[in-house]
Amino acid sequence: MLSHYSELREALLFTYAEMIRRGLNQGTAGNVSVRCPQIDRFLVTPSGMPLDVMTPDAMVLMDTQGEVIGEGKPSSEWRFHRDILAARPDVGAVVHTHSVAATALACLRQGIPAFHYMVAVAGGADIRCAPYALFGTQELSNAALEALENRKACLMANHGLIALEVTTRPGP
Numbered sequence: 001m002l003s004h005y006s007e008l009r010e011a012l013l014f015t016y017a018e019m020i021r022r023g024l025n026q027g028t029a030g031n032v033s034v035r036c037p038q039i040d041r042f043l044v045t046p047s048g049m050p051l052d053v054m055t056p057d058a059m060v061l062m063d064t065q066g067e068v069i070g071e072g073k074p075s076s077e078w079r080f081h082r083d084i085l086a087a088r089p090d091v092g093a094v095v096h097t098h099s100v101a102a103t104a105l106a107c108l109r110q111g112i113p114a115f116h117y118m119v120a121v122a123g124g125a126d127i128r129c130a131p132y133a134l135f136g137t138q139e140l141s142n143a144a145l146e147a148l149e150n151r152k153a154c155l156m157a158n159h160g161l162i163a164l165e166v167t168t169r170p171g172p
């Protein structure tokens with residue numbers, strides 16, 4: 001079971017390591033998920049595991065019902081990864097960090113207005129800030145999902161940010 005999706009497992013580990021290398025993560029705070037070829041399954045980084053002991057097989061396979069397939073303990077923030085991937089078939093991957101700059105902005109509990117053209121990269125005229133809710137809760141996930149409507153990124157008040165990899169599909 002654990003050897004399934006080996007390329008995705010390696011890509012997820014690589015992305016997580018890059019987040020640390022680039023200074024976007026503090027300790028074991030950030031987490032990443034990626035959708036599997038089966039649209040109702042995804043891999044998410046494990047809970048509280050330092051990078052130096054993390055292996056591709058440590059990535060936790062889950063379904064969009066929130067059940068772990070096989071073994072492992074998913075990131076405590078698996079809920080919003082699951083909910084985003086379930087609600088947004090256009091999304092292939094979800095990145096969450098407590099990066100210093102974004103978290104400083106999120107502590108202002110305000111979205112980012114269109115003060116720079118790169119704001120549009122997130123998919124609209126602004127980047128919203130989801131209202132505060134405790135980490136790991138359904139309430140936080142609901143707030144994030146709302147803030148991400150028609151967007152590829154959002155802040156989460158007094159917490160951090162979420163960024164999405166959005167697959168551009170040809171129109172109907």
Ligand SMILES: [Zn+2]
Binds near residue numbers: 077096097098
């Ligand atoms: Zn977090």
